[in-house]
Amino acid sequence: QVETLKAKLLEQAQEISRLRSELGGTDAEKHRDLLAAENERLRQEMKACEGELRELRRQQQQQAPCRDCPHLQENARLQEQLSQLQREAEETRAKLVELDLEVQQKTNRLAEVELRLKDSLAERAEEEERLSRRLRDSQETIANLKSQPQQIKYIIKTVEVESAKAKQALCETQSRNQYLQEQVGMQKQVLKEMEQQLQNCQKTEAQLRAQIMMYEAELERAHGQMLEEMQAMEEEKNHAIEEAFSRAQVEMKAVHENLAGVRTNLLTLQPALRTLTHDYNSLKRQVRDFPLLLQETLRSARAEISQAIEEVHSTNRELLRKYRRELQLRKKCHNELVRLKGNIRVFGRVRPITKEDGEGPEAANAVTFDADDDAVLHLLHKGKQVSFELDKVFPPQASQEEVFQEVQALVTSCIDGYNVCIFAYGQTGAGKTYTMEGTAANPGINQRALQLLFSEVRGKAADWDYAITVSAAEIYNEALRDLLGKEPQEKLEIKLCPDGSGQLYVPGLTEFRVQSVEDINKVFEFGHVKRVTECTNLNEHSSRSHALLIVTVRGLDRSTGLRTTGKLNLVDLAGSERVGRSGAEGSRLREAQHINKSLSALGDVIYALRSRQGHVPFRNSKLTYLLQDSLSGDSKTLMMVQVSPAEKNTSETLCSLKFAERVRSVELGPVSRKAELASWPSQEHLEGDSPGSAAPHGRGHASPSPGQLSSRSASIRRKLQTSG
Ligand code: ADP
Numbered sequence: 001q002v003e004t005l006k007a008k009l010l011e012q013a014q015e016i017s018r019l020r021s022e023l024g025g026t027d028a029e030k031h032r033d034l035l036a037a038e039n040e041r042l043r044q045e046m047k048a049c050e051g052e053l054r055e056l057r058r059q060q061q062q063q064a065p066c067r068d069c070p071h072l073q074e075n076a077r078l079q080e081q082l083s084q085l086q087r088e089a090e091e092t093r094a095k096l097v098e099l100d101l102e103v104q105q106k107t108n109r110l111a112e113v114e115l116r117l118k119d120s121l122a123e124r125a126e127e128e129e130r131l132s133r134r135l136r137d138s139q140e141t142i143a144n145l146k147s148q149p150q151q152i153k154y155i156i157k158t159v160e161v162e163s164a165k166a167k168q169a170l171c172e173t174q175s176r177n178q179y180l181q182e183q184v185g186m187q188k189q190v191l192k193e194m195e196q197q198l199q200n201c202q203k204t205e206a207q208l209r210a211q212i213m214m215y216e217a218e219l220e221r222a223h224g225q226m227l228e229e230m231q232a233m234e235e236e237k238n239h240a241i242e243e244a245f246s247r248a249q250v251e252m253k254a255v256h257e258n259l260a261g262v263r264t265n266l267l268t269l270q271p272a273l274r275t276l277t278h279d280y281n282s283l284k285r286q287v288r289d290f291p292l293l294l295q296e297t298l299r300s301a302r303a304e305i306s307q308a309i310e311e312v313h314s315t316n317r318e319l320l321r322k323y324r325r326e327l328q329l330r331k332k333c334h335n336e337l338v339r340l341k342g343n344i345r346v347f348g349r350v351r352p353i354t355k356e357d358g359e360g361p362e363a364a365n366a367v368t369f370d371a372d373d374d375a376v377l378h379l380l381h382k383g384k385q386v387s388f389e390l391d392k393v394f395p396p397q398a399s400q401e402e403v404f405q406e407v408q409a410l411v412t413s414c415i416d417g418y419n420v421c422i423f424a425y426g427q428t429g430a431g432k433t434y435t436m437e438g439t440a441a442n443p444g445i446n447q448r449a450l451q452l453l454f455s456e457v458r459g460k461a462a463d464w465d466y467a468i469t470v471s472a473a474e475i476y477n478e479a480l481r482d483l484l485g486k487e488p489q490e491k492l493e494i495k496l497c498p499d500g501s502g503q504l505y506v507p508g509l510t511e512f513r514v515q516s517v518e519d520i521n522k523v524f525e526f527g528h529v530k531r532v533t534e535c536t537n538l539n540e541h542s543s544r545s546h547a548l549l550i551v552t553v554r555g556l557d558r559s560t561g562l563r564t565t566g567k568l569n570l571v572d573l574a575g576s577e578r579v580g581r582s583g584a585e586g587s588r589l590r591e592a593q594h595i596n597k598s599l600s601a602l603g604d605v606i607y608a609l610r611s612r613q614g615h616v617p618f619r620n621s622k623l624t625y626l627l628q629d630s631l632s633g634d635s636k637t638l639m640m641v642q643v644s645p646a647e648k649n650t651s652e653t654l655c656s657l658k659f660a661e662r663v664r665s666v667e668l669g670p671v672s673r674k675a676e677l678a679s680w681p682s683q684e685h686l687e688g689d690s691p692g693s694a695a696p697h698g699r700g701h702a703s704p705s706p707g708q709l710s711s712r713s714a715s716i717r718r719k720l721q722t723s724g
């Protein structure tokens with residue numbers, strides 16, 4: 001075996017050296033060397049050619065201008081040759097590059113082969129090493145075997161025979177052994193891992209044990225605590241039971257006591273119950289008897305009532321008789337009172353100083369009053385004081401209300417069937433319209449009178465039926481016109497009633513029935529609108545005409561069938577001022593004459609009435625003729641004389657006050673009546689009267705004994721005041 005191995009080794013060494021020599025001289029290497037030499041040669045050739053070319057160019061430059069000379073041809077030929085050579089060189093160069101590339105590839109391949117060779121050499125050396133080791137082992141074995149006797153030769157032979165088998169078996173065993181060792185290694189690894197796991201498990205176990213111990217201790221502690229608590233609760237429970245028991249005992253005792261009380265109460269209540277039952281029974285009996293009793297009582301009551309009614313009837317009859325007698329008596333008394341008071345009364349009203357009066361001495365106040373006597377006023381005229389006495393004087397501060405209070409008795413007498421006239425007399429701007437109409441916020445006599453009539457009529461509505469109607473008329477230049485009619489321009493006539501009663505009436509004069517203040521307002525507004533639309537200047541016009549509001553109150557006493565008719569005439573007279581005697585002309589003069597005439601006529605009529613003359617000149621003016629039935633008989637008249645207190649108006653104020661005093665003084669005695677009879681002044685006379693002539697007489701201008709007169713009138717007034 002050893003021999004063959006040695007021979008093999010030798011063989012392989014020889015092979016290696018052969019391969020080496022083979023590698024040293026390949027065809028490619030030879031080819032490459034050849035090409036490199038060729039390349040070098042060509043390069044040198046090219047260099048030589050370039051040198052030649054340079055030489056030729058230089059020569060050409062030197063002999064430049066020669067045409068068609070043999071040199072030129074030569075040159076061209078040479079140049080051609082040159083370019084050809086250059087082309088060849090180019091081709092050769094490309095070939096050279098190709099070859100270079102090829103050489104490079106070959107060199108790479110060579111390096112590769114060399115590397116492979118090195119590897120196989122190393123392998124071989126290893127193999128060699130292994131083989132030599134085995135050889136040594138084998139030699140040892142052989143030496144051992146040699147030292148053994150004959151049998152060994154047999155064994156050797158056997159061995160030699162079995163060697164191949166053994167070798168194979170060895171090989172298998174080795175491979176098996178290796179496999180087993182690998183297995184053992186793997187098992188060891190597994191074992192190690194398992195040990196590791198075991199350790200971990202032990203650690204965890206120890207931890208868990210410690211925890212269990214801890215929990216056990218905790219449990220023990222909790223158990224102990226619980227036991228303690230249970231003990232405490234048990235004690236508490238016992239305690240509570242004891243307490244409840246003792247409380248229940250106490251309560252029980254109280255209940256027992258109560259029970260005893262209730263028992264005694266029950267015993268005392270029994271007699272009361274007995275009496276109640278008794279009462280109830282007796283009441284029941286009474287209820288049963290009640291209807292009979294009631295019937296009896298009703299019968300007697302009815303008889304009593306009818307008797308009482310009979311008595312009341314007779315008393316009523318008696319009373320009615322007495323009432324009628326009283327009514328007549330009252331009328332008689334009233335007439336007497338009116339007679340005593342005088343059918344014609346004269347009031348004075350002084351308006352306040354207004355802005356219209358201007359400023360300075362002209363607007364100074366010229367009127368003063370007597371603090372103790374409200375019937376007296378003093379006028380300062382041209383430096384002298386003149387005093388006048390009327391029935392009553394209203395100072396500037398007197399309100400509409402106060403003024404109305406003084407006239408309301410007159411107004412109500414209209415309900416009883418009396419005719420009443422209220423005149424506002426005075427110069428323009430003295431406050432006539434203010435007193436009669438007033439303002440919307442502060443109404444005058446007109447509205448207040450109607451309101452009073454309404455409320456009085458309402459108060460008597462139980463026994464009386466009343467109808468109130470109003471008419472409004474105007475007298476301008478002695479022409480009478482209807483302010484509520486459809487034809488305000490139409491002049492109306494005053495006629496005697498055809499029934500022969502001697503009554504006057506105005507055919508065509510519109511009458512409105514009014515039932516409330518609202519109705520009145522509508523009528524007033526309507527009348528105003530008429531006046532405004534008819535005249536360009538209402539103030540101017542109103543001061544030149546008499547405005548009349550005629551209120552008629554017709555009543556029926558339902559119980560007696562008595563009928564009454566009363567008329568209330570509210571007259572806002574035309575301005576009483578004197579128009580300058582020389583200044584006025586035409587229509588102005590005509591107006592002035594008409595006003596003068598009608599106011600004089602009014603004065604005449606009043607005079608005649610108060611002096612009880614047989615003839616009263618009613619027909620002298622439209623105004624007096626129209627008011628005839630309201631001025632005569634037992635009619636009542638109030639003259640409200642309006643004056644301005646301003647210094648500039650004193651002469652007009654004086655005239656107005658004289659008129660007032662004369663009207664008032666007429667009735668006061670037969671002597672004065674007679675005296676006045678001849679001297680009743682016309683408006684013209686009033687104008688002519690100088691204030692000086694009035695002054696020396698003081699109050700009571702025209703009477704022969706003024707002092708006596710004034711004292712008489714004052715005493716009458718006082719009487720009236722005390723008699724209510
Ligand atoms: P007449 O109608 O007499 O021409 P008015 O009634 O028109 O006069 O009054 C003239 C002015 O004086 C009006 O502006 C009116 O309001 C005012 N006047 C009159 N009397 C009073 C009074 N008693 N209180 C306040 N103002 C008055």
Ligand code: MG
Nearest residue numbers: 432433542543
């Ligand atoms: Mg007026």
